[in-house]
Amino acid sequence: MRRKHGSVLAFLCLGAAFAFACYTTWTSRSGGNGLDSYQTQFLELHQRLLYAEKVNKKRSHELSSVLNEIKRAVGEKTNSTANDTVSLVMGIPTVKREKQSYLMGTLNSLFFDMSAEQRNDCVVVIFVAEVNAEYVNSIAESVRVRFPNEVLSGILEVISPSAFYYPEFSNLKETFGDSKERVRWRAKQNLDYSFLMLYAQSKGTFYLQLEDDIIVKPQYFQTIKNFAVQQTSDEWMILEFSQLGFIGKLFRSQDLPLIVDFFLMFYKDKPIDWLLDHLLWVKACNPERNAKHCERQKAYLRIGYKPSLFQHVGVHSSLTGKIQTLKDKDFGKNILHKAHANPSAKVTTTLKEYQHYTLEKAYKGTECFWAFAPLAGDYILFSFLKPLRIEGFLFRSGNVEHPGDKLFNTTVEVLPSDETVLNFSTGNGSKLNYQITKDGYIKIGAFKNGVVEEVIDPSIGKIQAIRLSIHSPSPVWVLLSEIFIKAH
Numbered sequence: 001m002r003r004k005h006g007s008v009l010a011f012l013c014l015g016a017a018f019a020f021a022c023y024t025t026w027t028s029r030s031g032g033n034g035l036d037s038y039q040t041q042f043l044e045l046h047q048r049l050l051y052a053e054k055v056n057k058k059r060s061h062e063l064s065s066v067l068n069e070i071k072r073a074v075g076e077k078t079n080s081t082a083n084d085t086v087s088l089v090m091g092i093p094t095v096k097r098e099k100q101s102y103l104m105g106t107l108n109s110l111f112f113d114m115s116a117e118q119r120n121d122c123v124v125v126i127f128v129a130e131v132n133a134e135y136v137n138s139i140a141e142s143v144r145v146r147f148p149n150e151v152l153s154g155i156l157e158v159i160s161p162s163a164f165y166y167p168e169f170s171n172l173k174e175t176f177g178d179s180k181e182r183v184r185w186r187a188k189q190n191l192d193y194s195f196l197m198l199y200a201q202s203k204g205t206f207y208l209q210l211e212d213d214i215i216v217k218p219q220y221f222q223t224i225k226n227f228a229v230q231q232t233s234d235e236w237m238i239l240e241f242s243q244l245g246f247i248g249k250l251f252r253s254q255d256l257p258l259i260v261d262f263f264l265m266f267y268k269d270k271p272i273d274w275l276l277d278h279l280l281w282v283k284a285c286n287p288e289r290n291a292k293h294c295e296r297q298k299a300y301l302r303i304g305y306k307p308s309l310f311q312h313v314g315v316h317s318s319l320t321g322k323i324q325t326l327k328d329k330d331f332g333k334n335i336l337h338k339a340h341a342n343p344s345a346k347v348t349t350t351l352k353e354y355q356h357y358t359l360e361k362a363y364k365g366t367e368c369f370w371a372f373a374p375l376a377g378d379y380i381l382f383s384f385l386k387p388l389r390i391e392g393f394l395f396r397s398g399n400v401e402h403p404g405d406k407l408f409n410t411t412v413e414v415l416p417s418d419e420t421v422l423n424f425s426t427g428n429g430s431k432l433n434y435q436i437t438k439d440g441y442i443k444i445g446a447f448k449n450g451v452v453e454e455v456i457d458p459s460i461g462k463i464q465a466i467r468l469s470i471h472s473p474s475p476v477w478v479l480l481s482e483i484f485i486k487a488h
Ligand SMILES: *[C@@H]1O[C@H](CO)[C@@H](O)[C@H](O)[C@H]1NC(C)=O
Pocket: 076, 079, 080
């Protein structure tokens, strides 16, 4: 209470002194009748200060509850994890999207080619920026199921804020041509990143900001570590490993409190990448020099690495309806799919295709097939226009950029043109020993480690269709990078 009084008092004094200064200069210029004007001006200023005080109090109240919440979350977590720190802490904020998220694919990509030593030297923190407990738990559960070892060993953590974290977003000012929804989104994003940064701060030497819909270049971990250690000057604040928004930005953990203070101070006012740029401006630029000088100074604080190590996968941003078409041009190209001359067929699937990555294109070899995560009972079907003799087949799921997007618990079945082969293709004493499905398909093979390649016994005869049947749900998306049906 006393302190609050004090600050009001200080404001008023300052106000009076300022008003007085105005008054004196005004009188010296025009002379006479100064007192009325002094009164009006003083009152006006007084009103203004009261208003500013009110706004400030509200804001500082919000901020202090925000900080308390972060402290509480950090405190709760600290005794559950190891106390030794790592080199690299990676922060991934994620929010609920209308379409499926690519979080599991992102994690796969991050852990894919890491050595045991590198795994021991990093922590990945997923920040589920939602307060719906059911949703948060479902994410935590799929992460636990998909990455049990990483979760157990403490290199993968899932956190989320309590409902009290977020202040009222209803009365935000619409600025910079952004709609109300967009202003709310960017204000929340500022708070989300701030939370994550403060949480991650004590866990390692460097903090890398990521997003939940990205893919990484092979050996990204070592590249980042080397680049950070090789910096000859200590001046840098940000090392940039991607040109996109807020992906692939590396900070020194010790700088994070300052950066977060800055974000929190202006979280309602601007998007986070602008705030970061302003912070650099404040630190590096001399307002009496020109923009070119400023850019040069900022370049000491923000150092870019080329080529980019991170790329967006999603065209769907987490802001509902916003299309995220940004692609990092420096990311480069890999061989992502392999074409084969497949026999004419009608292709169908129960899987939900992602964008233009259709099954048809994959069958022709012009693109990968890519689809949202499957459920048990989903299938991919290749029906030949007329029955064919098939020598064998090869199906490969996943590729370099999406190594984890494989088919699991999936069998390959063929539909014989002559159903009588079913009578002798199974059971005791039969020539062949295959399982038959209820709907008359013969099981020929199953995906192992994302790939299946088999020859088909010629005694099965002509084949009408080949089917990939998925027997259990999977949390990851499905990508087919190679389809090869070897017809005679
Ligand atoms: C953390 O440690 C405190 C005391 O050291 C204990 O009371 C608390 O239950 C612990 N929390 C967890 C989540 O283990």
